[in-house]
Amino acid sequence: MPPAPRAEAAQSGGPALELLVHGVGGATPQEMLGDPRTTRITGDATAAVYRRTEDVGAEQHPERHRDGPVAEAYCWSNLTSGNGSRALWLLLLPFMVVNLAHWMRPATLGHTRAVRLYGVLVRLLALSLTVLLTAAACEVALDLVAWQCAGTPECSVQRSWIGFLSARQDGWFSQPGRRLAVAALVPTALVGLLWYLSNRTWSAYESQRPLTWEEPADTETAADADTDEDTGTAVRPGAPLVRPALGRPGFWYGRRLVARLRAAHTAAGFLTVAAAVGVTAARHDRSAGSPVPPVTGYLVEVGLVLCGLVVVAVVCHRGRSERRLDNRVDRAVTTFLPGTALVLLLCAVVHSAWSRPDWVSTGTLPGEAVFRALALGQGLLVVALAGVALSLYRRAPEPRTTLKGLGGPAVAMLACALGGVMTGGIAQRVADWLDGPGTPGMGAGADIGGPPVLLSWQASVIPVLLLLLIPPVGWLAVRTLRRARRTGPRIEAEYEEEHPQPGRTRRIARARATAALTDAAPGILGLLSAATLLLGIAAVTGSWLTGEVPGLAADGTAPIVESLAETAQSTGSWLTGFGVILFVTWGRRAYRDVSARRTIGILWDVGTFWPRAAHPFAPPCYAERAVPDLSSRMCAWTGSTRGRLVISGHSQGSVLAAAAVWQLPDPARRRVALLTYGSPIERLYGRWFPAYFGRVPLEGLQRSVHCWRNLWRATDPIGGPVLTDEGPGGHEVDRGPLKDPLVYGRTVEHPLPEPILGHSDYQADPVFAVERAALLERLSPVVPQQAGGVPQGSAGRSSG
Secondary structure (H helix, E strand, O other), X not given: OOOOOOOOOOOOOOOEEEXXXXXXXXXXXXXXXXXXOEXXXXXXXXXXXXXXXXXXXXXXXXXXXXXXXXXXXXXXXXXXXXXXXXXXXXXXXXXXXXXHHHHOOOOOOOOHHHHHHHHHHHHHHHHHHHHHHHHHHHHHHHHHHHHHHOOOHHHHOOOHHHHHHOHHHOOHHHOHHHHHHHHOHHHHHHHHHHHHHHHHHHHHOOOOOOOOOOOOOOOOOHHXXXXXXXXXXXXXXXXXXXXXXXXXXXXXXXXXXXXXXXXXXXXXXXXXXXXXXXXXXXXXXXXXXXXXXXXXXXXXXXXXXXXXXXXXXXXXXXXXXXXXXXXXXXXXXXXXXXXXXXXXXXXXXXXXXXXXXXXXXXXXXOOXXXXXXXXXXXXXXXXXXXXXXXXXXXXXXXXXXXXHHOHHHXXXXXXXXXXXXXXXXXXXXXXXXXXXXXXXXXXXXXXXXXXXXXXHHHHHHHHHHHHHHHHXXXXXXXXXXXXXXXXXXXXXXXXXXXOOOXXXXXXXXXXXXXXXXXXXXXXXXXXXXXXXXXXXXXHHHHHHHHOOOHHHHOOXXXXXXXXXXHHHHHHHHHHHHHHHHHHHHHXXXXXXXXXXXXXXXXXXXXXXXXXXXXXXXXXXXOHHHHHHHHHHHHHHXXXXXXXXXXXXXXXXXXXXXXXXXXXXXXHHHOOEEEEEEOOOHHHHHHHXXXXXXXXXXXXXXXXXXXXXXXXXXXXXXXXXXXXXXXXXXXXXXXXXXXXXXXXXXXXXXXXXXXXXXXXXXXXXXXXXXXXXXHHHHHOXXXXXXXXXXXXXXXXOOOOO
């Protein structure tokens, strides 16, 4: 693919452009530009750049825009939202969360092996989640339905839809092995659906090669300045820097890794189904009297083990490569690995369907050992990941890094907990539906044996976990109220109000104190992850030692203990099922209700901002489309017009704007100013993702961009300052906190009470227009007709 035209350095003045990038929740072009008549300049229905219709062709008539820059709006909300069906992406939440853990490793200088080990451990955790989800589908379809219910007359007689599988019918499908073969279609279809969704979004994002821009020969390359899993190197403070890690040519092009991981995870899913079907039949064949030679079962098991080792090797062997656009595809892996696993699955199905007239399904499938091994393996991987993260942090500590470098392991533990809640919740609800009036696993009155004992123990610890969270949440509430009371006198002094109004002061103080709760999230997450790990160990130990659900294991103890155990088991069972329903409900509401989207959208947009480096079935990375879009638009515009450009980003749009500026070649970057407001770049990204948005990368961005200004408010729960420690001789970046509300009480100029804006409508503040004009003036050369212009209001509305 030929390179795009090189962005030329301008030698004379030209038009000015403000490129607006909205934040979480999205906005229409009409809202952003403040005009009902807009025209799409470039892009498609998913993401595009718009202008006012009257501004089309403004470059040819600069005299018409003497009072301010031409405004363009980049709308990217359709990359993360759309029809209600996308709410089903929330079912992929554990995959998205574990993918986040990959990017949360501490910043480091060197230490290549530790960086690679960190990536390997996260990818293994991600693989275990795929196996866990598939095993849960096998538990429901193969164990609960085909093995237990269809093999029990009391259960199958009440459900006509499984009558053809019932042992009572004595038909062709009544044999246990054939019932398992038919039920294997459900988890196989699930794995195929995950592969299809990943492949479809991969074709739309990761496989789209971005434009390449020619760089001057003396320009520092990303390979000299950045850090990734392959090298483990980083730029030292004070070193000359053009672009930190996110500026690498291949950072937003993850085609090769996603293809490899998709093949490995698809194969792992097929192998899990094959093991559930084939191993059960093989164990029966090794018993006396089976007409099937045991050697066939051994061959199937050996094939599964060998293919499983290949899957693990593929996952461990290679991480991300970002130094260049990696157009290679590992065709042997991506083509033959899933195909081989599917062939083994077919062999296991054929082997299981072999006639065994005397085979009778009793009890439950041997799934207890599988879920217990997965839980233990995930716990050990999280502990190992914590050790590596602490080692990296101690070698290059950054004080503002979340949880002293343990943010990644904490989030990985949360991903495992979410996976356990979702899989256990589905199994518990299906078992409760099939077992008639009894409680799953309690024996008396139940039609079936129920799910594995471990799932009941894991459900039982959920109420305990919620109770443990009450004290820290209560402490935060009390601290917030105290902070609000202490803030009141400062607010009245700040506004110099002669006649303060206690109610107005309380509302402003409460808004500031509530906004500060964001900074307490790491501590709560750390406590939650630690408690989850300890309670998970207790659940595995309890299920292993007793072999019974908590309600039965507590028999014979004190009455209060029996009552608490049964209550915890039943409450946890319902909570897990309720949690799955809640995921889907919140997802649909987030895509239908704008206010709900703005409330929970920031977490979702943070999760889908990062490329799929650990889990290929995670929701797609919208930044792989948005960042190249923005950088290409800026580079093309500055190269063709030789004009000045301010990229203006609000909230999540400021993160996209910064990432796009990092991708620009040096000639284009010299003509670009960065204006951010309500930005989570440091408050959220810098603390949770220090290797990519930490102090060193942000100082590098400050030095590499021509000028940068960031606006923030104390009432904003998301945005904040981006450079907490200004470097000597550097440009001043942060301006804030801005007054919010703009006016304390009613005045002649403001007869109505001014609202507390918080995270929205930054452009309504007069400071915004002043700072935008100052940025344009600092860009060289200055356009004469704009030098004396009066700063104008916003070109559009910020979106929350």
